[in-house]
Each structure stands twice: as structure tokens, then as C-alpha cells.
Amino acid sequence: MRRGAGTLACCAGTLAGALLLASSTPQPPATGVLELPAGTLLLHQPLAIPDAAHDLEIHGNPAGSTLKAAPDFQGRALITARNSVHITLANLAIDGSRATFKARSGLPPSDTPFAAYYNNNGILLEGSRSVTIRGVSFTEVANYPVLVSHCSDVRIESVTVEDSGSLTDTGRNNGSGGILLEEGTTGFEICHSILRRVRGNAIWTHSNYRSPRNANGLITGNLIDEVARDAIQVGHATNVRVEDNTGTRIGYPLELVDMAGYAVPAALDTAGNVDKSVYTDNRFEDVNGKCIDLDGFHDGEVRDNSCISRKPYDQYPYAQYGIVMNNSNPDADPLNMVISGNLIEGAGYGGLFLLGTGNLVSGNQFLGLNRNRCTGDMTQARCNYAPGEPALLHSGIYLGRGGARRAPAHDNRIVANRISGFGIARSCIVAAPGVSLGRNRISGNDCTGTR
Numbered sequence: 316m317r318r319g320a321g322t323l324a325c326c327a328g329t330l331a332g333a334l335l336l337a338s339s340t341p342q343p344p345a346t347g348v349l350e351l352p353a354g355t356l357l358l359h360q361p362l363a364i365p366d367a368a369h370d371l372e373i374h375g376n377p378a379g380s381t382l383k384a385a386p387d388f389q390g391r392a393l394i395t396a397r398n399s400v401h402i403t404l405a406n407l408a409i410d411g412s413r414a415t416f417k418a419r420s421g422l423p424p425s426d427t428p429f430a431a432y433y434n435n436n437g438i439l440l441e442g443s444r445s446v447t448i449r450g451v452s453f454t455e456v457a458n459y460p461v462l463v464s465h466c467s468d469v470r471i472e473s474v475t476v477e478d479s480g481s482l483t484d485t486g487r488n489n490g491s492g493g494i495l496l497e498e499g500t501t502g503f504e505i506c507h508s509i510l511r512r513v514r515g516n517a518i519w520t521h522s523n524y525r526s527p528r529n530a531n532g533l534i535t536g537n538l539i540d541e542v543a544r545d546a547i548q549v550g551h552a553t554n555v556r557v558e559d560n561t562g563t564r565i566g567y568p569l570e571l572v573d574m575a576g577y578a579v580p581a582a583l584d585t586a587g588n589v590d591k592s593v594y595t596d597n598r599f600e601d602v603n604g605k606c607i608d609l610d611g612f613h614d615g616e617v618r619d620n621s622c623i624s625r626k627p628y629d630q631y632p633y634a635q636y637g638i639v640m641n642n643s644n645p646d647a648d649p650l651n652m653v654i655s656g657n658l659i660e661g662a663g664y665g666g667l668f669l670l671g672t673g674n675l676v677s678g679n680q681f682l683g684l685n686r687n688r689c690t691g692d693m694t695q696a697r698c699n700y701a702p703g704e705p706a707l708l709h710s711g712i713y714l715g716r717g718g719a720r721r722a723p724a725h726d727n728r729i730v731a732n733r734i735s736g737f738g739i740a741r742s743c744i745v746a747a748p749g750v751s752l753g754r755n756r757i758s759g760n761d762c763t764g765t766r
Contacts, residue, residue, distance in 0.1 A: 351380035375407030392439035411456030430464035480514030487573035499527025543571035551587030566603030580604030610641035624661035634663025641718035684736025740764025
């Protein structure tokens with residue numbers, strides 16, 4: 316993957332000298348170096364990189380440069396680039412003036428790219444190649460601090476995102492506020508960045524069903540603190556590695572979580588058709604939702620991740636399963652996964668909801684499960700679900716019949732897992748009605764119940 320901006324064609328000094336008046340928006344050249352003036356530059360319209368620009372670097376002044384949205388700002392993003400090649404944006408700050416732009420909206424229609432739906436973003440890249448965003452800080456961006464649509468060879472490194480994202484008309488998060496890559500973006504890296512107080516998803520890949528999948532990505536070494544939706548979601552993608560990320564306070568603040576829209580927060584989430592991907596060595600604390608959601612995940616690995624939630628029970632009103640499979644995408648069946656060495660401590664319900672075939676579940680620790688204290692009698696509000704499957708919410712590992720479509724659990728290996736929690740001695744590994752434990756290889760699991 317290309318990591319730089321290539322050879323740059325002109326020096327910074329003369330370009331910077333013409334931009335000292337904060338009342339005007341800089342007009343970047345098609346190639347070369349643009350150094351922004353020191354201080355805060357109020358933008359009334361986007362800083363638009365010319366279409367088909369190439370070998371261009373835009374960076375802040377050593378004394379500090381901030382691009383701030385003016386109250387009358389109109390545009391899709393403060394910085395835009397389209398069909399450009401070898402672009403670097405580095406060492407500057409973007410202030411989106413979120414309080415000025417209070418329009419509320421939900422998610423776009425299912426056939427509409429996010430880039431065509433949201434205005435007032437931070438940086439918007441479309442159809443571009445070999446782009447680096449490095450050392451940029453974002454604060455109070457109304458929608459997406461970074462939105463990358465149908466691009467290739469993109470590196471987002473050492474950025475900071477704080478206090479960003481908008482709301483639905485009911486005052487809940489709408490998914491916005493973080494870094495979004497969509498519509499078949501390939502060859503990407505998001506690394507060593509910090510995202511705090513994001514209303515929606517912190518890091519997200521997404522493509523519409525009929526669009527190309529995102530591919531060949533690495534999400535590593537990022538710190539995520541307080542999101543009301545997902546810390547990291549890999550959506551409609553292939554060959555993505557999510558590794559060595561840390562996070563805390565997933566599913567907070569409570570008033571922004573969109574449970575009415577079934578947007579249960581997750582530390583690691585999956586959507587669409589996702590294969591040949593690896594989630595490994597990610598560590599999260601205080602997960603008010605699910606640890607790992609594998610909806611559409613197949614032919615991949617989930618290894619050595621942890622979600623630990625040890626605070627008092629009432630701190631996690633939306634706590635659910637530790638790891639959950641589903642098959643909402645018609646092209647993705649829950650097959651051939653390795654789920655190994657993970658630590659789930661303090662889930663609201665069970666440790667693993669297992670579907671499909673050819674999966675290996677080994678060496679996991681599912682501890683302190685069923686904090687909601689479900690028993691199958693449907694008398695508690697949090698436990699009043701699926702009366703036809705009374706063991707669903709209080710089993711350590713539950714072999715299910717299916718999710719969005721039938722995918723009964725069979726021909727899986729479930730070995731050497733340690734499982735504990737309320738009532739687990741009686742319901743450690745359980746099969747749904749019509750599913751046979753005997754059609755799976757189950758051995759060497761250690762089950763301990765607590766009262």
C-alpha cells in the first residue's frame with residue numbers, strides 16, 4: 316500500500332503567503348504543496364481540491380491551523396476531493412461547528428450512498444486513489460469527520476475525532492460521528508487514532524447491497540472511548556483485519572442509544588457479507604450491548620478478543636449476548652469460522668449464540684454470564700423474549716435454529732471452553748428445539764453455575 320503523497324511539485328511558501336486573509340477560502344492548486352495560514356480560518360464554503368488533482372499536499376502551519384465552519388457554511392464537507400491521486404492532508408484541525416447545524420435525520424435510503432446524503436462532513440473523498448490523512452484533529456463535526464466513498468489506497472493515521480455526529484428526529488444517534496468508508500473502498504488502513512464521544516459508529520465500513528464490497532483493509536491500534544452505537548463495524552467487506560484496538564464505554568451515553576431502531580451497541584459489529592476477515596487481540600471494557608456481532612460473517616477468524624464489564628448491574632441496561640451470529644444478508648451463511656481464545660466477562664445473556672456449520676469454538680472463556688438472571692419463565696421484562704425457546708437467553712452456548720434465515724447449528728466443534736454464570740450449571744451448552752447437540756462434536760468444556 317502506498318503511504319505517502321509522492322513527489323511534490325512546488326514549494327509551500329508562496330502559496331501560504333497568499334492566504335493570510337481569514338475571510339476567503341483557500342483555492343488549492345491541482346498539484347504541489349499548500350500550507351495553511353496559522354490560526355483559525357473561517358470557511359463559508361468547502362476547501363475544494365480540484366477534480367483530478369495529483370501529487371498535492373495540504374498541511375497546517377507549524378504554529379497550528381484550524382479550518383472552522385462558519386455559521387453560514389454550505390457544503391458537503393470542509394475539505395472535498397474527487398477523482399484525485401496522491402493526496403496528503405496533514406497536521407491541521409477541523410472544527411465543524413456542530414451546534415450551528417442542528418438538522419436531524421435518519422439513515423439514508425438503502426440504495427443511497429452516505430456521500431450523496433450527508434452534508435457538513437469534515438473531509439469527503441470520492442473516487443480517489445493513494446490518499447493519506449495524517450495528524451488531523453476533528454471536533455464538533457455535524458456528521459462524518461472522514462467520509463471515504465469508492466476510493467483505493469487510503470491511509471488514515473494518527474487522527475483524533477471528538478464530540479461528533481448528529482441525531483435522529485427522536486434524539487437518538489443515527490450512526491454518524493466517526494470514520495466511514497463506503498461503496499467498495501479498497502486497500503485501506505485506519506491506524507493509531509483516537510475517537511472520543513462519538514454519537515454513532517466510531518469506525519465503519521459500509522456498502523449498499525448492490526455495490527462492490529470494501530476490501531483489503533487494516534484497522535489497528537485505535538483507541539475508542541464512549542460511543543452510542545458500535546466501536547468498529549465491518550460492513551459488506553472482504554479481507555479486513557481488525558487488530559489490537561482498545562475501547563471503553565460502548566453504548567453510552569444511554570440517552571443516545573437507539574434501541575427503538577434495534578441499533579444495539581456492539582464493540583465489534585458485522586453487517587452485509589463479510590468473509591476472509593480476522594478480528595483479533597481487540598480489548599474492550601464496559602460494553603452496554605453486545606461484545607461481537609457476527610451478522611454476515613463467514614470463512615474468517617475471531618480470536619483472542621476481550622470484553623469485560625464488571626461495574627454494577629444497573630450500569631448496563633442494554634447488556635445482551637457476548638457473541639452473536641446472524642445471516643441477514645442472503646449471500647452469507649454462518650460457516651467455517653474460528654472463534655477461539657476470546658474472553659467475555661459480564662454479558663447480560665449468554666456467551667455465544669451459534670449458527671451454521673463447520674465452525675470451531677475452542678478455548679474461549681465465557682464468564683459471569685446471564686447478569687439479567689433470566690430463567691426461561693418470561694416474567695422479567697429483559698427476559699420476555701422467544702417463548703418458544705425458553706433457554707435462549709440463559710445458556711452459555713446456545714445452538715440456534717437460525718436468525719434471519721434457517722441455519723441450524725450442526726457439524727461444529729465446541730471444545731475446551733470455560734463457561735460460568737447464573738444458572739449455567741443447568742444450561743451450559745443447549746440446543747434450540749429441533750437442533751441436535753449430537754450432530755456437533757462437544758468435549759472438554761468446563762461449566763460452573765452461580766446463584
